[in-house]
Amino acid sequence: xxxxxxxxxxxxxxxxxxxxxxxxxxxxxxxxxxxxxxxxxxxxxxxxxxxxxxxxxxxxxxxxxxxxxxxxxxxxxxxxxxxxxxxxxxxxxxxxxxxxxxxxxxxxxxxxxxxxxxxxxxxxxxxxxxxxxxxxxxxxxxxxxxxxxxxxxxxxxxxxxxxxxxxxxxxxxxxxxxxxxxxxxxxxxxxxxxxxxxxxxxxxxxxxxxxxxxxxxxxxxxxxxxxxxxxxxxxxxxxxxxxxxxxxxxxxxxxxxxxxxxxxxxxxxxxxxxxxxxxxxxxxxxxxxxxxxxxxxxxxxxxxxxxxxxxxxxxxxxxxxxxxxxxxxxxxxxxxxxxxxxxxxxxxxxxxxxxxxxxxxxxxxxxxxxxxxxxxxxxxxxxxxxxxxxxxxxxxxxxxxxxxxxxxxxxxxxxxxxxxxxxxx
RNA sequence: GGAGGGGUGGCCGAGUGGACGAAGGCGGGUGACUCGAAAUCACCUGUGGGCCCCUGAAGGCUCACCGCGGGUUCGAAUCCCGCCCCCUCCGCCA
Numbered sequence: 001x002x003x004x005x006x007x008x009x010x011x012x013x014x015x016x017x018x019x020x021x022x023x024x025x026x027x028x029x030x031x032x033x034x035x036x037x038x039x040x041x042x043x044x045x046x047x048x049x050x051x052x053x054x055x056x057x058x059x060x061x062x063x064x065x066x067x068x069x070x071x072x073x074x075x076x077x078x079x080x081x082x083x084x085x086x087x088x089x090x091x092x093x094x095x096x097x098x099x100x101x102x103x104x105x106x107x108x109x110x111x112x113x114x115x116x117x118x119x120x121x122x123x124x125x126x127x128x129x130x131x132x133x134x135x136x137x138x139x140x141x142x143x144x145x146x147x148x149x150x151x152x153x154x155x156x157x158x159x160x161x162x163x164x165x166x167x168x169x170x171x172x173x174x175x176x177x178x179x180x181x182x183x184x185x186x187x188x189x190x191x192x193x194x195x196x197x198x199x200x201x202x203x204x205x206x207x208x209x210x211x212x213x214x215x216x217x218x219x220x221x222x223x224x225x226x227x228x229x230x231x232x233x234x235x236x237x238x239x240x241x242x243x244x245x246x247x248x249x250x251x252x253x254x255x256x257x258x259x260x261x262x263x264x265x266x267x268x269x270x271x272x273x274x275x276x277x278x279x280x281x282x283x284x285x286x287x288x289x290x291x292x293x294x295x296x297x298x299x300x301x302x303x304x305x306x307x308x309x310x311x312x313x314x315x316x317x318x319x320x321x322x323x324x325x326x327x328x329x330x331x332x333x334x335x336x337x338x339x340x341x342x343x344x345x346x347x348x349x350x351x352x353x354x355x356x357x358x359x360x361x362x363x364x365x366x367x368x369x370x371x372x373x374x375x376x377x378x379x380x381x382x383x384x385x386x387x388x389x390x391x392x393x394x395x396x397x398x399x400x401x402x403x404x405x406x407x408x409x410x411x412x413x414x415x416x417x418x419x420x421x422x423x424x425x
Numbered sequence: 426g427g428a429g430g431g432g433u434g435g436c437c438g439a440g441u442g443g444a445c446g447a448a449g450g451c452g453g454g455u456g457a458c459u460c461g462a463a464a465u466c467a468c469c470u471g472u473g474g475g476c477c478c479c480u481g482a483a484g485g486c487u488c489a490c491c492g493c494g495g496g497u498u499c500g501a502a503u504c505c506c507g508c509c510c511c512c513u514c515c516g517c518c519a
Binding site for chain 1: 442453472474475476486
């Protein structure tokens with residue numbers, strides 16, 4: 001959510017921000033109009049309430065009699081007017097709030113301006129792209145051939161875009177989760193958190209998924225409870241409605257969760273393999289910081305993610321996302337991609353964003369700069385560390401051997417119990 | 426799921442229709458005392474919104490908030506209804 005004051009004072013800045021994202025700037029004018037009507041009505045309501053409070057207090061002190069009765073009648077009439085004005089106010093307030101929730105974050109000045117992903121900038125490349133003396137297979141062939149990935153049975157159980165992992169395929173998934181959590185907690189300084197995999201509506205509003213992206217979420221109507229599309233949602237809401245002390249910041253959290261996405265908007269894209277499914281595992285990094293340090297922390301988080309890829313021995317590049325390709329809540333984002341030799345693609349395994357105070361305003365995340373000082377909104381950052389299926393893809397495809405086996409990256413061997421994947425067992 | 430009890434400020438806790446944003450205590454801050462500290466004393470100490478003033482986080486006025494949402498009333502922390510959460514007991518269960 002944007003600062004209302006900022007929209008009022010610098011409407012042009014917001015219009016430009018929206019345009020750079022490829023969105024209509026009309027939102028600003030619609031909001032300003034509604035905001036004005038809202039405030040006018042608010043003032044009238046408060047004026048009436050002030051009179052009522054004042055007179056009611058006087059009534060309490062008056063002896064019974066005609067004078068007192070007259071005042072009561074007067075206030076009864078005023079009360080009727082007040083009820084009507086209050087109804088109007090509630091209506092305007094709801095509309096205003098709804099509109100406010102539609103605003104995406106405004107890109108940071110350093111973000112390259114561009115309309116789509118073609119304007120994204122590769123800012124860093126690391127590691128060697130593996131070379132093979134045989135044609136490397138894509139994972140959707142390698143996986144089933146080794147008995148690690150079973151697409152048919154996934155579809156049988158749950159429909160398209162679900163899959164089953166067998167034996168060492170399942171173990172690889174679990175090993176990665178374990179290794180990632182150990183790495184981030186022991187080397188990168190994050191605190192491990194275990195969070196619920198379903199959340200209330202407010203949590204999704206707080207993180208920015210609702211009301212705009214309802215289509216992409218699984219939802220139990222009976223209890224109005226939602227499957228998390230990313231651990232970012234519960235993590236954002238961990239400190240909702242709290243006021244932390246400055247010396248508690250920054251907070252570094254890491255959480256593993258499965259993620260559930262309906263992916264209705266992307267039907268037809270990336271249909272082969274496990275690159276895009278309705279359910280996938282992810283280890284998520286999250287930071288709560290002061291506004292002063294958030295951009296420094298963003299760079300550090302990117303470095304943590306790159307370090308993770310490096311340790312897995314995967315060719316890695318960092319892409320600075322342009323304004324037109326930025327996610328709803330992000331002010332600035334770097335994608336971290338790894339190269340997968342079988343399908344010949346750079347795969348996004350992490351998207352690292354600074355949302356500045358966008359989520360903090362929605363979820364009411366504040367801190368006190370000094371003891372006794374007024375609370376301020378924190379800044380929040382999120383990034384995958386890493387998304388599992390794509391990491392699995394890159395491992396299978398880059399570490400494959402002529403004989404069809406796959407060598408296990410060294411760091412995972414203690415977690416896997418084997419050095420080579422030759423079959424599911 | 427059933428029965429009973431309960432949700433008040435950073436924390437504890439009083440308050441069952443009017444002067445209550447809310448006693449008292451704890452915690453925190455400032456000052457006095459002290460060479461310094463402790464102790465003691467004095468004062469201050471919730472959040473959000475709107476308006477005025479203004480370059481502003483300084484000041485003034487005002488509204489809202491006692492789990493959440495409705496209602497009754499001139500007036501609600503207090504009465505009524507619905508919901509949520511917590512505790513105890515019973516039931517069920519990994």
